[in-house]
Amino acid sequence: MYRYDEYDQKLVDERVAQFRDQTRRFLAGQLGEDEFRALRLRNGLYIQRFAPMLRIAIPYGLLSAAQMRMLAHIARKYDKGYGHFTTRQNIQFNWPKLPEVPDLLADLATVQMHAIQTSGNCIRNITADHLAGVANDELVDPRPYCELTRQWSSFHPEFNWLPRKFKFAFSASLNDRAATRVHDIGVHLVKNDAGELGYTIYVGGGLGRMPMLGHKIREFLPEVDLFSYLEAILRIYNLQGRRDNIHRARIKVLVKALGPEKFIELVEAEWAQIKDSYLKLLPQDIERMKGRFDVPAYVDETAADDGSYTAKLAADSKFAAWAKRNLRAHVRPGYAAVFVSLKANGVAPGDVTDAQMDALADLAEQYSFSELRATHDQNLVLADVARKDMYALWQRLSELGLATPNIGLLTDLICCPGLDFCSLANAGSIGVAQDIFDRFEDFDYQHDIGEIKLKMSGCMNGCGHHTVGHIGILGVDKSGEEWYQVTLGGSAENDAALGDRTGPSFSRADIAPAIEKIIQVYLEQRDGAEESFLHTYRRVGMGPFKARLYAKVSAETEVAA
Amino acid sequence: MSRLIRGNAVSADDWTELDDATAVPSTAKVIVSLARWRAERETLAAATAIGVRVDNSADIQTLWPELRDLPLVALEFPKSGDGRAFSQARLLREHCGYQGEIRAIGDVQRDHLQAMQRCGFDAFVPRDDQDLDDCLRALHEFDLAYQRAARDDLPLVWRLRRQA
Ligand code: SF4
Numbered sequence: 001m002y003r004y005d006e007y008d009q010k011l012v013d014e015r016v017a018q019f020r021d022q023t024r025r026f027l028a029g030q031l032g033e034d035e036f037r038a039l040r041l042r043n044g045l046y047i048q049r050f051a052p053m054l055r056i057a058i059p060y061g062l063l064s065a066a067q068m069r070m071l072a073h074i075a076r077k078y079d080k081g082y083g084h085f086t087t088r089q090n091i092q093f094n095w096p097k098l099p100e101v102p103d104l105l106a107d108l109a110t111v112q113m114h115a116i117q118t119s120g121n122c123i124r125n126i127t128a129d130h131l132a133g134v135a136n137d138e139l140v141d142p143r144p145y146c147e148l149t150r151q152w153s154s155f156h157p158e159f160n161w162l163p164r165k166f167k168f169a170f171s172a173s174l175n176d177r178a179a180t181r182v183h184d185i186g187v188h189l190v191k192n193d194a195g196e197l198g199y200t201i202y203v204g205g206g207l208g209r210m211p212m213l214g215h216k217i218r219e220f221l222p223e224v225d226l227f228s229y230l231e232a233i234l235r236i237y238n239l240q241g242r243r244d245n246i247h248r249a250r251i252k253v254l255v256k257a258l259g260p261e262k263f264i265e266l267v268e269a270e271w272a273q274i275k276d277s278y279l280k281l282l283p284q285d286i287e288r289m290k291g292r293f294d295v296p297a298y299v300d301e302t303a304a305d306d307g308s309y310t311a312k313l314a315a316d317s318k319f320a321a322w323a324k325r326n327l328r329a330h331v332r333p334g335y336a337a338v339f340v341s342l343k344a345n346g347v348a349p350g351d352v353t354d355a356q357m358d359a360l361a362d363l364a365e366q367y368s369f370s371e372l373r374a375t376h377d378q379n380l381v382l383a384d385v386a387r388k389d390m391y392a393l394w395q396r397l398s399e400l401g402l403a404t405p406n407i408g409l410l411t412d413l414i415c416c417p418g419l420d421f422c423s424l425a426n427a428g429s430i431g432v433a434q435d436i437f438d439r440f441e442d443f444d445y446q447h448d449i450g451e452i453k454l455k456m457s458g459c460m461n462g463c464g465h466h467t468v469g470h471i472g473i474l475g476v477d478k479s480g481e482e483w484y485q486v487t488l489g490g491s492a493e494n495d496a497a498l499g500d501r502t503g504p505s506f507s508r509a510d511i512a513p514a515i516e517k518i519i520q521v522y523l524e525q526r527d528g529a530e531e532s533f534l535h536t537y538r539r540v541g542m543g544p545f546k547a548r549l550y551a552k553v554s555a556e557t558e559v560a561a
Numbered sequence: 562m563s564r565l566i567r568g569n570a571v572s573a574d575d576w577t578e579l580d581d582a583t584a585v586p587s588t589a590k591v592i593v594s595l596a597r598w599r600a601e602r603e604t605l606a607a608a609t610a611i612g613v614r615v616d617n618s619a620d621i622q623t624l625w626p627e628l629r630d631l632p633l634v635a636l637e638f639p640k641s642g643d644g645r646a647f648s649q650a651r652l653l654r655e656h657c658g659y660q661g662e663i664r665a666i667g668d669v670q671r672d673h674l675q676a677m678q679r680c681g682f683d684a685f686v687p688r689d690d691q692d693l694d695d696c697l698r699a700l701h702e703f704d705l706a707y708q709r710a711a712r713d714d715l716p717l718v719w720r721l722r723r724q725a
Pocket of ligand 1: 416417422426463
């Protein structure tokens with residue numbers, strides 16, 4: 001965990017006081033609707049379809065047990081007993097009442113949490129690899145750099161009124177688990193040939209209406225120059241980004257309009273003027289930041305692994321199935337990172353109840369150094385679990401309904417709140433997720449299908465990242481009815497790509513069967529169980545999928561009957 | 562005379578903002594558009610003290626030779642949410658080293674003042690409906706900042722940490 005110092009705490013407390021006063025003035029009629037809207041949005045508060053929605057920041061996905069307990073408290077006290085983890089490692093509550101929000105924020109501040117800049121046209125929560133610090137393909141832990149960037153971007157006086165929202169993601173590993181290429185700025189921590197640490201910078205990625213992959217605008221930026229370079233990028237965007245059309249206002253549109261070369265030229269020219277200014281970090285700034293993160297007190301392998309894990313794997317096939325699916329390798333021998341699936345049958349993806357949150361806080365304390373992480377696939381991770389504790393943890397997670405053995409599989413799909421909660425939605429997404437769950441309930445079948453990322457959004461805004469799903473589903477409105485467009489072949493990882501549309505959209509009744517057909521075609525076409533969906537699609541192309549999906553209607557009616 | 566905020570106080574505005582059609586009074590301090598300043602520079606400069614209003618799409622560094630000797634530059638917030646003038650103010654202060662008054666005009670609201678001040682604005686003409694005393698308080702809403710900007714008289718977190 002990053003631990004606040006007195007200054008971090010003071011700033012968050014001052015923000016609570018400021019927001020309390022803004023809310024008071026609004027409720028007293030001293031602050032207009034539009035003015036307050038702009039201000040509350042900078043604090044994560046939307047007015048949604050049924051009620052306000054408050055989005056709380058979980059910087060780079062990292063949560064302490066105490067924070068998780070506070071989220072449980074908030075779910076109970078201000079909401080209807082649950083919260084919703086989002087694709088950007090945040091949590092949302094759908095039912096808080098506006099007059100109570102200042103108190104809610106004050107409660108959050110007591111555990112070093114806030115909702116600062118979680119919405120609005122400003123720099124949003126910084127996301128990162130959910131396996132940061134424990135992954136075995138990692139160069140350095142990216143989180144101190146994320147925290148530096150979080151602080152630099154918090155209440156930045158110049159960049160709080162940008163043309164549009166602005167999202168950062170950091171990655172420091174061989175496998176990009178943070179979808180950096182679909183963020184406004186993607187930062188990769190790298191080493192140059194001289195062995196010095198620095199950053200590769202990508203700009204202009206994004207989903208939504210004009211999905212685009214970020215351009216690499218700098219191969220190597222020295223470690224101490226992070227802030228000056230980011231200021232140069234943001235300044236060019238703030239001054240030159242379009243403000244006349246909300247759908248053309250993201251930085252990706254500016255990069256595309258200027259061309260990456262011209263954009264780079266502008267950024268470099270601006271940077272040349274500020275790179276040796278007060279914005280330069282000192283090595284001790286970075287060291288100090290690293291020092292504020294707790295280091296888990298790992299025990300050695302023999303203490304972490306008493307042999308019970310292997311014995312239980314052999315003795316209990318359900319446990320073995322879960323372990324195979326929901327554990328990931330850990331850099332320390334005897335430990336594993338445990339995925340807590342928030343994709344159980346009958347539950348909206350990403351939803352957690354207050355009781356589950358409390359229990360997870362206990363489990364984190366008991367088994368994982370009091371820390372949890374939120375992933376951008378809407379699951380949670382207990383990142384530092386010793387093998388000797390694994391069976392007991394699994395039993396408890398099973399009781400809580402949090403041990404669905406589906407991480408990375410078809411039903412580990414991500415989906416936005418859609419029509420059930422979001423005023424922008426064209427179509428429901430939670431109901432479709434449920435249909436898919438019902439259809440693929442059988443985990444053996446899912447295991448056979450293997451790793452596949454299904455992502456679904458209720459509208460073009462793409463909060464469910466459908467364009468980078470191996471299978472993407474997008475809700476569209478056809479004269480008042482809910483229809484669904486399907487894309488294949490997207491990816492947000494190292495092999496990042498945008499999905500291709502299959503063709504005409506599917507009705508609500510036909511969408512789950514369509515997904516099943518896509519899976520059937522994949523199973524028929526793949527070159528053995530080792531060939532992934534994505535690889536198969538890239539090899540065989542759209543043809544066979546299209547043929548099956550749009551085969552003559554009579555055949556379809558038979559299947560449906 | 563209308564009132565404004567300058568130097569942490571509410572004071573009477575000693576400048577008059579003119580549109581391009583109004584005749585220039587011979588003794589006043591006036592703020593004119595950049596276009597008018599360019600067109601009437603000779604006559605204006607002889608008669609009065611001149612400040613110039615710069616559009617928020619203008620490139621400050623390109624304009625700098627024309628602005629450098631002016632006692633006042635007014636930067637505009639045409640509507641709230643359009644934050645270009647925040648960057649313009651920093652460029653004017655930090656890249657150009659401008660020492661004169663940078664005045665915020667347009668949709669200037671209480672809740673944005675402190676950020677404007679940090680970016681280098683030192684005079685504010687709040688919207689008519691704003692309570693000026695309340696605006697003064699808003700300049701001190703935060704007494705700490707993570708980042709340095711044009712004006713760094715606020716205690717800065719990184720500096721405090723380095724000193725610790
Ligand atoms: S994708 Fe559309 S429907 Fe879904 S949450 Fe985002 S804005 Fe709402």
